[in-house]
Amino acid sequence: MTKIDDSLGLLTTPGELTGAQAVARGVARMFLRHDIMVLPEVSLRNRRRADLMGIDAKGQIVIVEIKVARSDLLGDAKWTEYLDYCDRFYWALPMGFDASPVDGADFLPERTGLIIADAYDAEMVRPAATHALAPARRKTETMRLARRAMKRAAISDGWISPSSGLQDFEN
Numbered sequence: 001m002t003k004i005d006d007s008l009g010l011l012t013t014p015g016e017l018t019g020a021q022a023v024a025r026g027v028a029r030m031f032l033r034h035d036i037m038v039l040p041e042v043s044l045r046n047r048r049r050a051d052l053m054g055i056d057a058k059g060q061i062v063i064v065e066i067k068v069a070r071s072d073l074l075g076d077a078k079w080t081e082y083l084d085y086c087d088r089f090y091w092a093l094p095m096g097f098d099a100s101p102v103d104g105a106d107f108l109p110e111r112t113g114l115i116i117a118d119a120y121d122a123e124m125v126r127p128a129a130t131h132a133l134a135p136a137r138r139k140t141e142t143m144r145l146a147r148r149a150m151k152r153a154a155i156s157d158g159w160i161s162p163s164s165g166l167q168d169f170e171n
Contacts, residue, residue: 027115037054063090
């Protein structure tokens with residue numbers, strides 16, 4: 001059964017989330033308090049998929065890459081391809097995870113932020129530097145994100161079927 005957390009209007013579910021789902025939920029709850037709305041699993045035009053992508057109250061685009069395994073973190077050589085699609089980029093790691101690699105030069109600590117999270121909350125350990133997107137890119141990505149959110153809402157509300165054959169708004 002789904003319950004409402006009255007303090008923030010967030011849905012909660014019984015049981016414990018684990019892994020990336022837990023981290024995503026904690027990050028989303030923290031971002032909500034900072035007026036940043038996010039969607040999970042958003043495909044980008046370069047064929048990459050952002051774990052979380054959102055927009056803050058100023059219209060800046062945020063991408064969060066979640067890592068729950070050290071080998072996944074160290075083996076991800078394509079993460080810099082996300083940088084062309086956001087104003088701010090964050091790494092999100094679970095509590096207890098060795099975050100020292102993201103302080104290394106290969107992870108661009110002067111540009112990327114760091115969030116530590118569990119299923120209930122998150123802490124921004126290092127804020128991400130802002131690298132403003134070009135206005136045309138911002139408009140394109142904002143429209144794609146908005147359309148994706150509307151499609152997900154229409155599916156959730158039962159207005160359309162997930163298998164309706166509608167374009168996935170990826171291009």
